[in-house]
Amino acid sequence: MVIDPVARRTDGESVRIAKDVLSAGAVTKVCLPEDAEEFDRALARRGARRPVVVGDDRALLRAVSLLHRRRELADCVLSVVPVGNVMSLAHSLGVPPGPVAAARTVLDGVVRRRDLLVDDSDGVVLGALHIPPPGDRPGAARARGGPADTPADDAPAGAGAGRDWLRTCQSLVRTLVARPPRAAGAAGRRPVRLRVEVDGVTVVDLDRPVEAVTVTPGAEGRAQIRVRPLPGPGAQAAPLPAEGRTVTVSGAHFRYRADTEISGPVRTRTWTVHRDAWALVVPQSTPG
Structure with missing residues (x-):
């Protein structure tokens, strides 16, 4: 049992409950790593024991990524007890919420093999891939205080009153001047120009901007792709499935x-489905 340090800090009571349930139902060895490196070492030194990860989605992803890089994922059966702040991925994979139900699943559940998306830099995707990341909008850096903003400490002495007056005038002008209408979808994700190819066949090319691309591991070694083109004025564009x-x-x-991790920027990336690449213990009633 590898207990993620973030889980111990976030919800020590759930960690204790999970440890008690597992220890009462099986012979366990508890590992309490203090950081990510110790987490990796504990998982790598598991021997013939089945690893149980007690932690959030990031801990699960870390475990799968490590086992994949070591080329040990196919021969390992993972169990997870979700504890932490971000657990939607584990739940979407069939792991029940709550430390008691999840720990009992570790003891009494069944093994389900799952497909895995692997990119050309050896990164893995368990649940879903989103391009661009949700919430990635133009102007976001400036809204968070990006380079366009001048820190108050850098302003010349005595310039505060003048700067406040200028900002007031600018705000008034923005209020009075009519803004041009936005294209449909502009309030959402940033439109991007991408070429999306599935098994060598082009689904959308650079001449057609898109709002989003979503890729998920499907079934029988095939990924499900959904391309959402940018709608035109007054018209909705139908998604392009593949x-x-x-x-x-x-x-x-x-x-x-990719799941909880944001990567890039990159100019090109290829994801390949690895069929039945990893195994997870889930409740017996969970569909395969």
Whole structure:
């Protein structure tokens, strides 16, 4: 049993409950790593024991990523007791909420093999891939105080009153001047120009901007792809569905979110489905 340090800090009571339930039902060895490196070492030194990860989605992803890099994932059966702040991925994979139900699943559940998306830099996707990441909008850096903003400490002495007066005038002008209408979908994700190819066939090309691309591991070694083109004025664009074993996205530099991790920018990336690449213990009633 590898207990993620973040889980211990976030919800020590749930960790204690899970440990008690597991210890009462099986012979366990408890590992309490203090950081990510110790977490990796504990998992790598598991021997013939089945690893149980007590932690959030990031701990689960870390375990799968480590086992994949060591080429030990196919021969390992993982169990997880979700504890922490971000646990939607584990729950979407069939792991029940609550430390008692999840711990009992570790003891009495069944093994389900699952497909895995692996990119050309050896990154893994268990649940879903989003391009661009949700919430990635133009102007976001400036809204968070990006380079366009001048820190107050850098302003010349005595300039505060003048700066406040200027900002008031600018605000009044923005209020009075009519803004041009936004294109449909502009309030959502940043439109990007990408080429999306599935098994070598182009689904959308650079001449057609898109709002979002979503890729999820499907069934029988095939990924489910959904491309959402940018709608035109007054018209909705129908999503473009596709499925296949490999997905290549290229074009302008883009960022992407794989489960909980945001990566990029990159100019091109290819994801390949690995069929039945990993195994997770889930309740017996969970569909395969």
